[in-house]
Amino acid sequence: MERKLKILITDDSKLLRKKLRTELENLGCEVMEAENGKEAVMMDLQEKPDGVFLDIVMPEVGGIEALQVMREVNPEMPVIMLSSAGTPQKLMETLKLGALDFIQKPYTSAQIKKAVEAIRKKVEQNEQ
């Protein structure tokens, strides 16, 4: 039986966190939430999630800065960027920083399912 993935959602929007939590729980994940990049970095250190969904545009500490810190602490952490501004520049920038994938908002359930499968694959690779 597959082990339950622990996923951290980081978005300043309560609505998005609520919707994404439902999607992830339906996929059998355990979900934690952070409202900004600073909180996400703290939770990353304390809770050690298996993967992170990270918004880019957030007040105070944004997603790009949070991604940089998370990658320094744990270079193998699978991070999925989730942003409304899915420009090629943003995609390249985040992939260079080590993000596993980039999903443009509004997302579809199929995109989230695919992202979770990618996180699981990465986690399994890391564990080998």
Added chain:
Amino acid sequence: MNNSLYFAQYLLNTGLVKTEEIQGLLAKSLEAKPSLALMALREGMVTGQQLASLDVAADFAGQALGKNLLTAEQIETLNQVVPSDSMRFAQVMLDEGRVDFLRLEELFKSGDAVPDIIRASVRQLAGASLKTEAEAYGDFAEIFMRSFIRFMDMPAVIDNREPILGDSNQSHIVSQRLIGDISMTTGIVTSDPMFIEMARRYSHEDIKEIDELAADSLTEFLNVVNGLFAVDMARQDRDVDLEAPKIEANLLPVGNHQLLLRVYTACGSFVLVIASDEFVLKEKA
């Protein structure tokens, strides 16, 4: 091109529908069920002349088959068609006796022939004073309207007269700054009921008041629209970044090179604001 989203906009722009009546007609169009005859006309399967020779209130499919106007396969196809906003609005125009099938055919053709109907509306409202900004503002407004109709699942049109801000019903402003190769600020100024309606429709949540969820819903909608605009600009090799969206109560936006667009929907109206700089928010008089 079939202007399936903007038929009502075309009728407003050409003066066939007046501003005072647009919201009522849009509301009726939400409930309208386009007839098979109208859908056949819109899909180009029959002409207005052919429909004029039939008693379309009776068994249209039977008559169309009997007169070899349509095949059984075409009838089947029509039965599968999901009515577009233009079909629903056209049905209202028919139901109200304002057009017949011959006139409707002309209007569909002339409406479809108008390129960039939203951009044209913006250019007209921008006038000479905002000539430099009109292109980017038009690009944004086109994406905004398309997204609004899609995500809110209701028809909407831009009024062809510039609105005045300061209406006592305008209680909130949601805005977001875009910076980079194109710098501008976009915002939605709205009343409480319209705010709640938009939040409810975008989130699909049971929202009854302007709370955190409602605020998140409308800011997220604007964020998504601006994101789509940024992606569109990237295709033109222009890099645009978004700042976090903001929400304010009982303040009015004042920006440089500011354009105000009144957007009518089936459930009310709001003002879309586009300016080149960050809004300066002033208290309502």
